[in-house]
Amino acid sequence: MRANTSDWSLDALDLFRLDGKTAIVTGASRGLGAAMADALEQAGAKVVRFSFRSKTSSLPDADILVNNAGIIRRADLLDYSDDDWDAVIEVNLRAVFTLSRDFARRLVARGAGGSIINIASMLSFQGGIRVAAYTAAKSGLLGLTRAMANELAPRGINVNAIAPGYMATDNTEALRNDPKRSADILARIPAGRWGRPEDLAGAVVFLASPAAAYVHGAVLAVDGGWLAR
Numbered sequence: 001m002r003a004n005t006s007d008w009s010l011d012a013l014d015l016f017r018l019d020g021k022t023a024i025v026t027g028a029s030r031g032l033g034a035a036m037a038d039a040l041e042q043a044g045a046k047v048v049r050f051s052f053r054s055k056t057s058s059l060p061d062a063d064i065l066v067n068n069a070g071i072i073r074r075a076d077l078l079d080y081s082d083d084d085w086d087a088v089i090e091v092n093l094r095a096v097f098t099l100s101r102d103f104a105r106r107l108v109a110r111g112a113g114g115s116i117i118n119i120a121s122m123l124s125f126q127g128g129i130r131v132a133a134y135t136a137a138k139s140g141l142l143g144l145t146r147a148m149a150n151e152l153a154p155r156g157i158n159v160n161a162i163a164p165g166y167m168a169t170d171n172t173e174a175l176r177n178d179p180k181r182s183a184d185i186l187a188r189i190p191a192g193r194w195g196r197p198e199d200l201a202g203a204v205v206f207l208a209s210p211a212a213a214y215v216h217g218a219v220l221a222v223d224g225g226w227l228a229r
Contacts, residue, residue, distance in 0.1 A: 015211040019044035022062040023208060026050045026099070027069030031169040032119065035197030036066055036204040043205045063114045064208045065103045067096045070119065070137075072171050074130045085133045092137035097144060100159075104152055113156030117207050118145050120163040120219055122226055142219060149217030158216055160207045165223025167195040191224030 023040045027033040028049035037047045048060055070092045073084035100116050107114045121138040122128075128135045142161060149159040166172060166185050175181050176194065186192065203222050206212055221227050 016205055016209045017044050018064070018205070018209055021045045021064060021208075022048065022060055023064035023066065024048045024050045024060075024062045024103070025066040025068055031171075032164060032167060032197045032200055033066075033068040036068060036200055039198075039201035039205050040064070040066075040208060042201075043209065045208070061106070061110065062103070063107075063112065064117070065100065065115070066117045066119070066204060066208075067100065068119045069095070070134075070171075072131060072134045074174060076130055077132055080132050088133035089137050092134065093140050093144070096141060100144075100148060104148070104155075104157055107157055108155055114158070115208050115212070116148065116152075116157065116159045117204060118159070118161040120145070120161040122163060122165055122221075122223060124161075124163055124219070125227060145219065146217045153216040158207070158212060160212065160215055160217065161219040162200060162203045162207065163219050163221045163223065164200060165189065165195050165221070165226045167197065167199070169197065188229050189224040189226050190229060193224065195222065195224055 018040060021044070023037075023045045025033055025037040025040070025047055028037040028047070033049075037049055041047050045064065048062065071088055073088050075081070075084065096118060100118075103114075103116065118141055120142050121134070123131065123135040124138045124142040126135075145159055145161040152159055166175070166189065168176065172194070175185065186194070200222055203220050207215065207220065
């Protein structure tokens with residue numbers, strides 16, 4: 001006998017609930033990280049706002065890891081310093097790898113499944129301008145997401161990524177303050193506006209939830225249509 005529509009709706013909504021789960025979100029003090037942390041809390045998860053200054057041994061028995069923390073350094077390629085390159089790669093790629101590895105080790109030791117969600121970028125797909133290290137790190141992060149998914153899916157751990165479009169955050173302040181660059185960017189976004197941190201709420205809850213149980217190694221673009229243009 002077919003279930004009635006109201007029963008189906010309730011079951012479908014339950015798939016997106018995170019009650020009883022604990023999520024770690026890096027870089028959650030403001031911007032995209034804060035918005036995603038808030039969304040996970042609203043879906044029922046306990047959220048730990050994690051700093052890379054914290055020791056990995058201080059990680060709680062979490063079920064979800066959102067690797068959001070990142071930095072950007074802008075300079076012409078010919079003037080790009082080794083120090084800036086190293087700083088960006090360290091935070092945006094190496095730290096994501098080490099934290100994800102340690103988190104996955106803890107899940108495996110507990111015999112538990114879980115979710116790792118990496119925050120990629122439009123520059124995971126494109127070269128960009130004056131952001132060589134950031135582009136290299138975000139391109140590498142997309143490959144790392146797929147590599148981790150291949151090894152961790154059999155262990156019940158989902159690894160996926162969200163690729164935000166051009167968002168109104170501290171990282172894009174220089175672009176938004178440049179009238180020509182801002183106009184050029186907006187002209188390519190079908191949605192006709194800069195993204196807002198809260199635009200990532202649905203994506204992060206989905207990838208962290210049972211609704212995404214069979215989603216592995218995917219990248220979900222939340223970009224106002226930028227990549228489709």
